[in-house]
Amino acid sequence: MTTRVPERLGKWLVSGPPLLYLVVFFAIPTLIMVLASFRTPGEFGGLAPLVDEAGNLDLNVDSYVRFFTESVYAEVFVKSVGYALVTTLSCLAIAYPLAALIARSPKRWRDLLLLLVILPFWSNFLIRIYAWMIILGPQAALARGVNGVLASFGIAPVALLFSGFAVLVCLVYVHLPFMVLPLYANLEKHDAALLDAAQDLGANAWQRFWRITFPLSLPGVYAGAALVFIPALGIFAIPDILGGPSDSLIGNLIKQQFLETRDWPFGSVLSIVLTVAALLLAGVAAWIGRRSLGTPSSAGAARA
Amino acid sequence: MRRQPLALWAAAAAGYAFLYIPLVIVVVYSFNDSRLNAEWVGFTFGWYDKLFHNEEMLTAAGNSLLIALVASLVSTLLGTMAGVAMYRYKTRILPVLVLAPIAIPEILMGVSLLIFFVLLNFTLGLVSVALAHIAFCIGFVAIVVRARLAGMDESLTEAARDCGANPWQAFRHVTLPLIMPGVVAGALMAFTLSIDDFVITFFTAGAGTVTLPLQIYSMIKIAVTPEVNAVSTLLMLLTLILIIIASKVSPSALRSD
Numbered sequence: 001m002t003t004r005v006p007e008r009l010g011k012w013l014v015s016g017p018p019l020l021y022l023v024v025f026f027a028i029p030t031l032i033m034v035l036a037s038f039r040t041p042g043e044f045g046g047l048a049p050l051v052d053e054a055g056n057l058d059l060n061v062d063s064y065v066r067f068f069t070e071s072v073y074a075e076v077f078v079k080s081v082g083y084a085l086v087t088t089l090s091c092l093a094i095a096y097p098l099a100a101l102i103a104r105s106p107k108r109w110r111d112l113l114l115l116l117v118i119l120p121f122w123s124n125f126l127i128r129i130y131a132w133m134i135i136l137g138p139q140a141a142l143a144r145g146v147n148g149v150l151a152s153f154g155i156a157p158v159a160l161l162f163s164g165f166a167v168l169v170c171l172v173y174v175h176l177p178f179m180v181l182p183l184y185a186n187l188e189k190h191d192a193a194l195l196d197a198a199q200d201l202g203a204n205a206w207q208r209f210w211r212i213t214f215p216l217s218l219p220g221v222y223a224g225a226a227l228v229f230i231p232a233l234g235i236f237a238i239p240d241i242l243g244g245p246s247d248s249l250i251g252n253l254i255k256q257q258f259l260e261t262r263d264w265p266f267g268s269v270l271s272i273v274l275t276v277a278a279l280l281l282a283g284v285a286a287w288i289g290r291r292s293l294g295t296p297s298s299a300g301a302a303r304a
Numbered sequence: 305m306r307r308q309p310l311a312l313w314a315a316a317a318a319g320y321a322f323l324y325i326p327l328v329i330v331v332v333y334s335f336n337d338s339r340l341n342a343e344w345v346g347f348t349f350g351w352y353d354k355l356f357h358n359e360e361m362l363t364a365a366g367n368s369l370l371i372a373l374v375a376s377l378v379s380t381l382l383g384t385m386a387g388v389a390m391y392r393y394k395t396r397i398l399p400v401l402v403l404a405p406i407a408i409p410e411i412l413m414g415v416s417l418l419i420f421f422v423l424l425n426f427t428l429g430l431v432s433v434a435l436a437h438i439a440f441c442i443g444f445v446a447i448v449v450r451a452r453l454a455g456m457d458e459s460l461t462e463a464a465r466d467c468g469a470n471p472w473q474a475f476r477h478v479t480l481p482l483i484m485p486g487v488v489a490g491a492l493m494a495f496t497l498s499i500d501d502f503v504i505t506f507f508t509a510g511a512g513t514v515t516l517p518l519q520i521y522s523m524i525k526i527a528v529t530p531e532v533n534a535v536s537t538l539l540m541l542l543t544l545i546l547i548i549i550a551s552k553v554s555p556s557a558l559r560s561d
Contacts, residue, residue: 010471015389015398018382018442022401025439026413029420033412036419046422094322097315120323122543124500126520127536131326133528134333139342176323205309234409237502241524251411258415258507268419271412278409 037063037268045262063269073253077273080250081281083164084232087171091179091228092221094172099183099220100213103190114184121177129241132170136160136242166242171232178231179224186220187213226282233278250274327540334533341528351534361535364519367430368499371515375437376495382438383445383494384487388479390446391453406443413440414507421508428510436508437498444497445490452486453479485553492550496543 038059040048052058067073102113120128135142138159147157160166190213198208236251243249250270257267333341337348355361386402389395405413417436421428460482464474480487502517509518516539523532 011389011393011395014385015393015395018386018389018446019398019401021382022398022405022439022442025417025420025435026405027401029416030412032423033416033419094319097312098319101312101316116320117323119544119547120327122496122500122547123327123540124517124520124536124543125502126517126524127330127539128326130520130524130528130532130536131330133524134329134341134533135326137341137528139340141343173322173326176319230407230409234411236411237521241521251409254411254415255506258418264419267415271409271415275408275412279407 033268034272036264037272039265041263041265045264047264063263063265066266067269067273073270076248076253077250077277080233080274081277083168083171083249084229086168087175087232088179088225088228090168090172091176092224095176095179095183095224099180099187102180102184103187110188114181117177117180125174126237126241128174129170129238132166132173132242133161136166136169161242162244164243164247167239167247170238170242171235174235174238175228175232178227182223182227183217183220186217186223190216222285222288226285229285230278230282233281234274330533331537331540333530334537336530336533339530341530341533351530352538355531355534355538358531360514361516361519361531364514364516365535367514368516371430371434371437372495372499374434375441375498376491378434379438379441379494379498380445380487380491383442383490384449384483386442386446387449387453387486387490388475391450402443402446404443405440406447410440410503411507414504417504418507428508429513432508432510433505433513433515436504437501440501440504441494441497444493445487448490448493449483449486452483456482488553489550492546492553496546499539500543 036047038061039050040058040060040062042048048058050058098117102110102117105113134140137143138161143160146160150157194212194216195208198212203211234251234254235249236255239247239249239252240255251274254267254270254274257263257270261267329341332344334351335347335349336344337350338345386398390399390402413436417432417439418428420426421432426432456479461474461479464478465471469477500517502521505515505518506521509515514522516535520532520535523529
C-alpha cells in the first residue's frame with residue numbers, strides 16, 4: 001500500500017459531499033426535532049425561546065407527559081397500530097398467491113409478472129387514493145349495488161366512502177407491492193424437490209403448503225410485514241381524504257400539530273413516538289423472522 | 305414443472321385485478337363526457353382541453369418538473385458518490401445516513417425539515433422542496449449504483465490502475481461507463497420519486513408554492529372532478545415512459561435477480 005494518503009483523500013472526496021449533505025438536511029433536522037420535543041410551544045406557534053428572560057434553559061418533558069397521560073392520544077395511537085396491523089395481514093393474504101404464482105411460473109414470464117405488480121406502485125400516490133374515491137363514491141356502481149342488496153334485506157344504506165373501510169382498502173392497495181417483492185424473493189429460492197418429496201410421502205397440497213412452503217417463507221413474510229407496517233403506521237393522506245371524522249390516525253394528528261395547532265413540541269413528540277414504535281415493531285418482526293429460520297443470511301437474502 | 309392449482313391462478317388473477325381496476329377506471333373516466341365519475345356517458349377530450357387551460361395546474365406542473373429535474377440531477381451526483389463510497393470504502397456513518405431516510409416514516413422527515421427551515425428563517429418554497437427531495441433521493445440512487453458496482457468485475461479498475469491510470473482516470477474511463485446504466489436508472493428513479501412526492505413536499509412547500517401532487521390533493525379534498533382523471537392519466541403516461549426508458553438503459557435495474 002504505497003498509495004495510502006491519496007487513498008484516504010479519495011475516500012473523503014467521494015464520501016464527503018453526500019455525507020455533508022445528509023448531515024445538514026437529514027441528521028441535523030432530526031436532532032433539532034428531538035430537541036424541539038423537549039421545549040415549550042411558543043405563544044404564537046412554533047417554539048418558545050430556548051433560554052427564557054431569567055436566563056434559564058427551557059427544556060422539559062411536558063409534551064411527553066401529555067402524550068402518555070391524556071388517553072385520547074393513546075387511543076389514536078392504538079387505532080393507528082390496529083389499522084396498520086390489519087393492513088399488513090390483508091396485504092399478506094393477497095400478496096402470497098401473487099408471489100407464489102410468480103415464483104413458480106416459467107423464468108421468461110417472471111420479470112413481466114413481477115413488473116406488473118410494481119407498475120401501479122409507480123403511479124402517483126394521490127392518484128391511487130383518488131381511484132378509490134371514484135370506486136367507493138356514493139353514485140358509483142359498487143355503492144349502489146351494495147345498498148341495493150342491503151335495501152332488499154331492509155337494512156339502511158351505508159356509505160362506503162369516508163369510512164374506516166375505505167381507509168383500509170386503500171391502505172392495502174397502496175402497500176401491496178411492498179409485501180409481494182420480499183415474499184417473491186424468498187419463494188423463488190425454494191427447492192421444488194422438497195415439495196415433490198413431500199408429495200411422494202403422501203402429503204396433500206394443503207399439508208405441503210403449511211408444513212413446508214409457509215415455514216420456509218417466514219423470513220420473507222416478516223420482511224414484507226416490516227415494509228408494509230412502517231409506512232402504513234405513519235400515513236395521513238389516506239385517512240385525510242378517504243376517512244370519516246373518526247378515522248383520524250396518528251399521521252393526521254402530527255399534521256394537525258404542525259399545520260393547524262402549531263404546537264411543535266407536541267408534534268415532535270408524536271413523530272418521535274411514531275418512528276420509535278414503527279422501527280421497534282419492524283425490528284421485532286425482523287428478529288422473529290431471523291430466529292424462526294436459523295441463519296441471519298437466509299433472512300437477509302429474503303429481504304433483498 | 306409442477307402444474308399450478310386452479311385456486312392459485314384464481315387468487316393471483318384477483319390480485320392483479322385489484323391492482324389494475326382502480327387505475328383503469330381513472331383512465332377510462334378521463335375520457336368520459338360527464339361531470340360525475342359514476343357511469344359512462346360518451347367519449348370526450350374535454351377534460352384534457354380544460355386541463356391545458358387551467359393556469360394553476362400548469363404552474364403546478366411546471367414547478368414539479370423544475371424541482372424533479374434539479375433534485376434528480378443533484379441527487380444522482382451525490383447518490384452515485386455515496387454508492388461508490390459505500391462499495392469501495394469501509395464507512396460506518398454514510399450507510400446509516402443514506403438508508404435511514406428510506407427506513408423511517410416519511411412524515412418524520414417532512415416535519416423535521418419544516419422545523420429546520422423555519423428556524424433558519426429559510427423561506428419555504430421551490431428551493432426548500434428541492435433540497436428536501438435531494439435528501440430522500442440520494443439513498444435510492446446510492447442503492448441502485450452500489451448494486452450495479454457489486455455486479456461489476458473489480459479487476460477491470462485494478463487493471464486500469466496497473467496500466468498507470470490515476471484513481472480519477474480509472475473511475476472516469478473504466479468504472480463510470482460500466483456503472484452508467486445504474487446511474488441512469490437511479491436518476492430516472494429519483495426523477496419519478498421527486499415528481500410523485502406528496503408527504504415531504506406537503507410540509508416543506510409553504511403556503512404559496514404548489515406542485516402537481518399538492519394541486520391534486522387540494523382538488524380532491526374539495527370534490528371529485530374528471531380533470532383530476534385527465535392529469536392522473538398524463539402522469540401515469542409520463543411514469544410509464546420513464547420506466548420503459550429505464551428498462552432499455554438498464555434491464556437489470558428492473559429485473560428480479
